[in-house]
Amino acid sequence: MERELQILWAAIVAYVLGGVLAIFGVALGRRRGHVVLGLLLAGLLLHALSLGLRWQRLDHGPFITLFEILSSNVWSLMLVYLIAYWRIPKIRPSAAIVMPVMFVLMGWLMLAHPGEGHFPPTYRTPWLFIHIGMAKVFLGATLVALGIAGIVLLRRYRLAVQRFASLPEDRRLDELAYRFMALALVFDTLMLITGAIWAQDAWGRYWAWDPLETWSFVTWLLLAFAIHLRLTYRPQPVRGAWMIVAVFVLAFLTFFGVPFVSESPHKGAI
Amino acid sequence: MIDPGEKDALTTGGPALPVLLRGVAALGSLKLTLTLLVVLVPAIVLAYNSEQWRSWPLALPLAGLAVNLLAALLSNPAFRRQTALIVFHLALVALLLLIAAGRMSYLKGTLEVTEGAWYEGGALTSTDAARWHAGDLDQVRFTNLGFTIDYAAGVRRGPTRNHVRWIDEHGRAREAVIGDQDPLVIEGYRFYTSFNKGFAPTFAFTPATGETIVGAVHLPSYPIHQYEQTREWALPGTHRKLWILLDFDETILDPAQPSAFRVPAEYQVIVRDDDRRWALHAGEAIDLPEGRLELAGLRTWMGYNVFYDWTLPWLAATAALAVLGLGWHFSAKFRRRAWDA
Numbered sequence A: 001m002e003r004e005l006q007i008l009w010a011a012i013v014a015y016v017l018g019g020v021l022a023i024f025g026v027a028l029g030r031r032r033g034h035v036v037l038g039l040l041l042a043g044l045l046l047h048a049l050s051l052g053l054r055w056q057r058l059d060h061g062p063f064i065t066l067f068e069i070l071s072s073n074v075w076s077l078m079l080v081y082l083i084a085y086w087r088i089p090k091i092r093p094s095a096a097i098v099m100p101v102m103f104v105l106m107g108w109l110m111l112a113h114p115g116e117g118h119f120p121p122t123y124r125t126p127w128l129f130i131h132i133g134m135a136k137v138f139l140g141a142t143l144v145a146l147g148i149a150g151i152v153l154l155r156r157y158r159l160a161v162q163r164f165a166s167l168p169e170d171r172r173l174d175e176l177a178y179r180f181m182a183l184a185l186v187f188d189t190l191m192l193i194t195g196a197i198w199a200q201d202a203w204g205r206y207w208a209w210d211p212l213e214t215w216s217f218v219t220w221l222l223l224a225f226a227i228h229l230r231l232t233y234r235p236q237p238v239r240g241a242w243m244i245v246a247v248f249v250l251a252f253l254t255f256f257g258v259p260f261v262s263e264s265p266h267k268g269a270i
Numbered sequence B: 001m002i003d004p005g006e007k008d009a010l011t012t013g014g015p016a017l018p019v020l021l022r023g024v025a026a027l028g029s030l031k032l033t034l035t036l037l038v039v040l041v042p043a044i045v046l047a048y049n050s051e052q053w054r055s056w057p058l059a060l061p062l063a064g065l066a067v068n069l070l071a072a073l074l075s076n077p078a079f080r081r082q083t084a085l086i087v088f089h090l091a092l093v094a095l096l097l098l099i100a101a102g103r104m105s106y107l108k109g110t111l112e113v114t115e116g117a118w119y120e121g122g123a124l125t126s127t128d129a130a131r132w133h134a135g136d137l138d139q140v141r142f143t144n145l146g147f148t149i150d151y152a153a154g155v156r157r158g159p160t161r162n163h164v165r166w167i168d169e170h171g172r173a174r175e176a177v178i179g180d181q182d183p184l185v186i187e188g189y190r191f192y193t194s195f196n197k198g199f200a201p202t203f204a205f206t207p208a209t210g211e212t213i214v215g216a217v218h219l220p221s222y223p224i225h226q227y228e229q230t231r232e233w234a235l236p237g238t239h240r241k242l243w244i245l246l247d248f249d250e251t252i253l254d255p256a257q258p259s260a261f262r263v264p265a266e267y268q269v270i271v272r273d274d275d276r277r278w279a280l281h282a283g284e285a286i287d288l289p290e291g292r293l294e295l296a297g298l299r300t301w302m303g304y305n306v307f308y309d310w311t312l313p314w315l316a317a318t319a320a321l322a323v324l325g326l327g328w329h330f331s332a333k334f335r336r337r338a339w340d341a
């Protein structure tokens, strides 16, 4: 366990260095995209190693305790963001918005107790991986959208205007951010469907309005609402960006708030 | 929302038609969609907070959305150009209809079956059936051939493996091991093992006149009610009430190390009448005014949840169609321009 934790801390150091460099890069107008990419990738690989060692030791994936859920989500969010960062160089300065969000999760992770939890019998199914995988892609896509929306908002409120001046115009960023929202909707839909299938198997009902189900459904509706709102009223990119922030906040609360305050079956250990 | 070409075609149909079509267009407005989505949120809050609010407060905005969507499919040119989008939205309407149909015909319930005994259709321990439930529970027959459950240290339950035998629709006997995620499905009824299970002292009762009847007493769920292994039991076919208590010293599920669910090797069953008390071992009998009661042995019982909803496979297929439509729509839309353009 010591070894795992040391590797995890090393990963976090790499993430933080990459993030800080990205933030300073934006603030000082000097971009070091490749160095940031390298550091984040190093963090991701170290983190994967730490998760892998733990997986091997406990003989189950990181899906049970708060520590495991935070850790696996930090990893998957970094993975999705890194792919976007690598493939769409134009939006790289969004790291200055995304990384502070990730720092919050990483800080929380460092405070969480790394002890092991009980792997419930209902988790012994491939739906575990499918459902959680879909959820992770959904949250990752929302995070990328948040980063892009953040640029629009910072510019609008005259913060770091020059720093982001060289980026595509708001309309283009809005279009790109809503592509990620579309991706998020597809994966959110998949998450709900696979979750319902799993719930039918595990608890003998596909839907029961448990807190996590309810929050996820409202998040899905808000996502549909945001996409429809944009098609119906063609709002200014700033408004569109606020909608993205709202969806992200709701998704974030659903992922990291609800499971740890409710006593529902979804909490896991039954 | 109606493009000019359409309008011309419509006006030739007489004066009543355009009014009707304008009505449809208004019903299919995207602004109405947004309003209804907002209205749905308090309905969800109600549904979440109380079971009694899970029907019409949800059904109304959802029905509104279905009408809104159908009207939009007829009147909105955006749909006509985008087949994948139509597929997705139609699948959403179909999902709503299926869910409504499921709500009107489902059955949920619980039952307990003693090891070695048959469930022979009909009565459940608890039932919650929709008004139009029309399944054939009376035809369902299965027997519980016993189960194994391993526990990790700390009395943490591992997978449940329950051996069952049943008669399929062709009248053939079949066997399988079910448990946790694997239900036994007969005639559309899905039987899931539950965490409810326990010990069942089994008696052979021979009335003064008549044949021997075998009966099992399902003691409270174990290990949750570990210290209340007692239950009142009516002697079969009589009004006599007996108190049955299972007494043993062994540790079955050890908090300190891995263990498995099993019946204790050494036990006695205490039978108490109003003022008399007997301690019985397997094979021992007592004589009561109504007849002779023999302790045949100690078995286990398993609690099941049963769920019936004929819409399940249709829901799964429709949901799959919805995501395919959605994915297809977006991939076509985004292919027109590179992500990094």
Ligand code: HEM
Pocket (backbone or CB within 6 Å): A182, A185, A221, A224, A227, A228, A231, B028, B029, B030, B033, B065, B066, B068, B069, B070, B072, B076, B078, B079, B085, B089, B092, B333
């Ligand atoms: C809550 C369920 C709904 C979801 C998740 C949903 C989702 C979507 C999505 C993802 C799109 C495509 C957006 C894009 O291409 O960027 C869309 C478009 C559309 N939706 Fe829905 N929708 C829902 C309900 C409805 C309803 C009830 C209506 C009824 C009017 C409707 C009418 C439309 C129309 C007309 C379009 C095409 C708009 C255009 O391209 O101009 N949707 N919807």
